[in-house]
Amino acid sequence: MKDQCTVWCPASVSNLNVGFDALGFCLSDAFDLMVFKRVSQPGVHLGELTGYPTPTAPEKNIACAAAASLLEKHGDPSIGIEISIDKRIKPGSGIGSSAASAVGAVIGVQALLETTFSEEQLLASALDGEQIASGARHADNIAPALFGKFCLIVSQENHRVVHLDTDLDLFYVVAHQHIEIKTSDSRNSLPREIQLKTAVSQWSSLAGFTAGLLTNNLDLMKHCAVDYVAEPVRRSSIPHFDPLKEIALKHGAFTFGISGSGPSVFALCEGAQKAKEVADQFDIFLSQNQAQEFKIYSGQIHQKGAHEIL
Numbered sequence: 179m180k181d182q183c184t185v186w187c188p189a190s191v192s193n194l195n196v197g198f199d200a201l202g203f204c205l206s207d208a209f210d211l212m213v214f215k216r217v218s219q220p221g222v223h224l225g226e227l228t229g230y231p232t233p234t235a236p237e238k239n240i241a242c243a244a245a246a247s248l249l250e251k252h253g254d255p256s257i258g259i260e261i262s263i264d265k266r267i268k269p270g271s272g273i274g275s276s277a278a279s280a281v282g283a284v285i286g287v288q289a290l291l292e293t294t295f296s297e298e299q300l301l302a303s304a305l306d307g308e309q310i311a312s313g314a315r316h317a318d319n320i321a322p323a324l325f326g327k328f329c330l331i332v333s334q335e336n337h338r339v340v341h342l343d344t345d346l347d348l349f350y351v352v353a354h355q356h357i358e359i360k361t362s363d364s365r366n367s368l369p370r371e372i373q374l375k376t377a378v379s380q381w382s383s384l385a386g387f388t389a390g391l392l393t394n395n396l397d398l399m400k401h402c403a404v405d406y407v408a409e410p411v412r413r414s415s416i417p418h419f420d421p422l423k424e425i426a427l428k429h430g431a432f433t434f435g436i437s438g439s440g441p442s443v444f445a446l447c448e449g450a451q452k453a454k455e456v457a458d459q460f461d462i463f464l465s466q467n468q469a470q471e472f473k474i475y476s477g478q479i480h481q482k483g484a485h486e487i488l
């Protein structure tokens with residue numbers, strides 16, 4: 179077993195308009211860093227906490243819960259691990275801040291133990307952490323943060339994940355306006371039931387968007403990228419949603435929508451040039467119209483997900 183390791187823990191965009199709780203991708207330029215140290219006292223402990231505030235009580239801390247869950251699967255009660263977190267992804271941003279903590283924890287524990295857990299074990303323990311934050315076991319941020327790329331959750335009961343590869347040269351742009359939207363509150367605002375007609379529209383567009391991604395058919399993705407379920411309810415809580423959408427589509431994005439439960443919004447573009455244009459235009463618009471701080475992220479979909487760094 180190692181004495182220490184450092185883990186890169188990425189942000190992620192979930193839902194992607196068509197796949198509420200079922201689809202997400204991994205970011206490459208927004209991340210937390212976590213350091214894991216072996217300590218003599220058994221169990222999981224918190225070390226230094228820097229960046230955005232995270233709960234200091236281990237039982238309320240997402241990373242501790244996820245790490246403890248994986249340690250339990252390992253089955254050696256004498257092991258002690260201390261986790262230090264540099265929290266760079268703002269909680270309540272809609273880009274998977276809690277998922278980054280949960281995923282970083284399981285990758286860190288695995289690296290420290292020098293053991294290989296199955297994808298299912300890693301995912302289940304990360305979800306044990308994420309559940310503390312959102313009150314639900316949705317894997318649409320956890321899976322892409324853990325495995326990279328686009329991930330589709332094809333079974334909500336046991337969270338079977340399909341990794342989606344594409345040859346399209348896709349870049350994301352994310353605009354994060356610094357207001358906090360709690361995922362649990364945002365989920366509670368959604369209808370408990372939806373019309374059959376709405377459901378048919380949504381599962382058709384999820385299938386079409388996924389087929390387009392896998393067959394490199396950008397037109398099909400663009401045609402299908404409609405959110406019939408969450409956006410109609412959530413868009414009013416996102417400042418400047420409509421003008422940002424207009425800017426994104428005008429400057430080359432083929433889809434735009436709410437990232438997770440917001441307040442971040444995302445756009446997807448083919449090629450770096452279009453993404454740069456959309457990012458620049460978001461920046462100009464928000465600088466001129468924004469009361470609160472904001473941050474723009476942009477890059478290629480990260481192919482690997484959370485991993486140990488030197």
Ligand code: HSE
Nearest residue numbers: 192199361365438439
């Ligand atoms: N799929 C979840 C939701 C993601 O939209 O509530 C939360 O970030």
